[in-house]
Amino acid sequence: GENVEQHPSTLSVQEGDSAVIKCTYSDSASNYFPWYKQELGKGPQLIIDIRSNVGEKKDQRIAVTLNKTAKHFSLHITETQPEDSAVYFCAATITGANSKLTFGKGITLSVRP
Amino acid sequence: NAGVTQTPKFQVLKTGQSMTLQCAQDMNHEYMSWYRQDPGMGLRLIHYSVGAGITDQGEVPNGYNVSRSTTEDFPLRLLSAAPSQTSVYFCASRTPGSPLHFGNGTRLTVT
Numbered sequence: 001g002e003n004v005e006q007h008p009s010t011l012s013v014q015e016g017d018s019a020v021i022k023c024t025y026s027d028s029a030s031n032y033f034p035w036y037k038q039e040l041g042k043g044p045q046l047i048i049d050i051r052s053n054v055g056e057k058k059d060q061r062i063a064v065t066l067n068k069t070a071k072h073f074s075l076h077i078t079e080t081q082p083e084d085s086a087v088y089f090c091a092a093t094i095t096g097a098n099s100k101l102t103f104g105k106g107i108t109l110s111v112r113p
Numbered sequence: 114n115a116g117v118t119q120t121p122k123f124q125v126l127k128t129g130q131s132m133t134l135q136c137a138q139d140m141n142h143e144y145m146s147w148y149r150q151d152p153g154m155g156l157r158l159i160h161y162s163v164g165a166g167i168t169d170q171g172e173v174p175n176g177y178n179v180s181r182s183t184t185e186d187f188p189l190r191l192l193s194a195a196p197s198q199t200s201v202y203f204c205a206s207r208t209p210g211s212p213l214h215f216g217n218g219t220r221l222t223v224t
Contacts, residue, residue, distance in 0.1 A: 006155075009153070034212055034213075036215075041217070041218075042217050042218070043117075043203050043205075043215030043216050043217045043218050044156070044203070044215050045215070046212040046213070046214075049212060089155065089156065095210065096209075097143075097144070097163055097209050098163055098169075100146075100158055100161060100171065101158075101213060103148075103155045103156040103157075104155055105153060105154060105155035106155050106156075
């Protein structure tokens, strides 16, 4: 089955700096890669996703890049703000009615004011 | 729409007790699933369902039962709680081709 690795487990940045979170996956057939943000006491919420036919996707201050050859994908957050502090999960799956998301272990991002 | 609603928010059980974690969604999603979240382990799939009357096991199904009698509801049952089941439980749903929508979780402690 799919295995998703997420490193490091914690990341601390200064407000205004950029943050990059990297994930690797094992199944070359995986074709959908979402990123979720989890704030304290809440469930994960989708912030951006990318499909395997696209190399990069942007939405305001966040972007995701995908390298299918190396089987890794990254979340980029620019101009970080204190409200970006949260746990971020990457995931991978092969899309379909029965598809099951495999999640990384999560990274705690802290943005220092 | 309320989205995915989980009850209760918090629960404390003694070893050996049983309980049901409730999950309901009002988005007419066919797919529903249960995850548990433990420190350093991320989100692990317990059971999932692709429609009413259909359920299947995920990565960590032992100790848990599910049923799906309606599209809206997907309860998770612990028949005999164990301390190893202390965790935060998340229910999630989606329609084909769409992202997973999560509830806000149930924090369960088994003593």
